[in-house]
Amino acid sequence: MTATAPARPETTSLATVGLTKRFGGVTAVDGATVSFHHGKVNALIGPNGSGKTTFFNCVTGMIRPDEGTVTYRDADITGKAPHRIARAGVGRSFQLCRVFPRMTVMENMLVAVRSTSLRRQLSSARNAEELDRARGLLARVGIEHLEHSLARDISYGQQKLLELAGVLMADPETIMLDEPAGGVNPALIDRIATLVRSLNAEGKTFIVVEHNMELVMGLSDHVVVFDRGRPICEGTPSVVQSDPRVLEAYLGI
Template identity: 45%
Template sequence: MLEVKGLCKHFGGIRAVDDCSFSVERGSITALIGPNGAGKTTAFNCISRTTRPTSGEVWLDGERIDQLRPHRITRLGLSRTFQISRNLADMTVLENVIAQSRVDGWRDLFKPAMSTFEIDKAMGLLDFLGITRIAHEDGSNLSYGQKKLMDLAALLMSDPKIILLDEPAGGVNPSLLEEIVGHIRRLNDQGLTVLIVEHNMDLIMRLSHRIVVMAQGTVIADGRPDEVRENPAVLDAYLGGVLEEAA
């Protein structure tokens, strides 16, 4: 479904992403992992076009998207979350979720701020995630984990075919983390393709069908969780050669 070819993003002399290539199979949960500074989030930003890549190509369902604007990419079926919730603090959870609905351009000027269809759809998603009780809470009153769930609901308002989740477990307590894992699994069972960046290796090993490993801006390994776990290049990237020195 998603193919990244020779993706590069340079900031001056820094090659944050350097000739990065990988693909995401339709219907899979694919993890993009790597040590801090590996270029994972920058790659996410280039794929979703919140950052313009220096070079390379990104293809979604056979259509090149790296030259499109973010809203066009969303309309084609790719949506993402961010490490830090970007909710609007002076709006309710329901309003935040609806704010990320698909838009029809100037036609929306003649519609209510929140249509009955949008409210019903948003409430259905909040119910799916088990957070209808906070639908009318201000975004500023939410816990970190609740913000993550709200972001996930907002993501689904655009009817995506593939979702990019940037550290959905970051800062979330263990019990809520298991809820989030369950939601991701259910969405995947319903046919949604998932690409996830996460530092929680236990979660990644349990959840992912396939893992892509980045280091210094490029892909160093790609395979099943059991293959990646035993890959010497991956161990070296994470541990900085400690295992080799100990041997």
């Protein structure tokens, strides 16, 4: 008789304990204790205003939490500056896509990883390697033909792909995406889903905030559901979809 192997415990990626952020009288994140799984596609979902973006901003150092701790791979990163959290291996995209509209697509790729002046960046000898890498990533997201276009002249979906390619320039171990499919046409949503799958197969961990449920449920290994600033349920897509608390949170009943 063959014994069934016990389920292997998940390794923790990013985690919070009692994370809290208040804006005046509004408690946007309310004592949230959450952990995401390393090497997996994790999703953070919840109704509008449930605190997902504020949670992202607290854990990536964009805003300082009032209370609680944030760890990444067991190291305390609470309140650290965004560049230090990025250096620890966590990259992120933004809900309202952040690209420099008057720079070309390639210039956007290069500023994503450098802090010196653009003129120096474009003339420096070490460019060749980074240009190659940037071209490879633009090809990977399918916009290499737009290398010389100004970012403001490409579509919003293409800007989102550019932002993702820029995040990949730093080769982060974990990628946090805030509404990658928001405002994007269905063909590009499919491309983003394919990219997330292939990058995850190569070992990247994802934590994705997204309202497109078809995308979330098709893509994720682990889903955390937020309501009023804290998790109310978590598990596989099928577990979460059949939990009455989730329906209640979304329908407000």
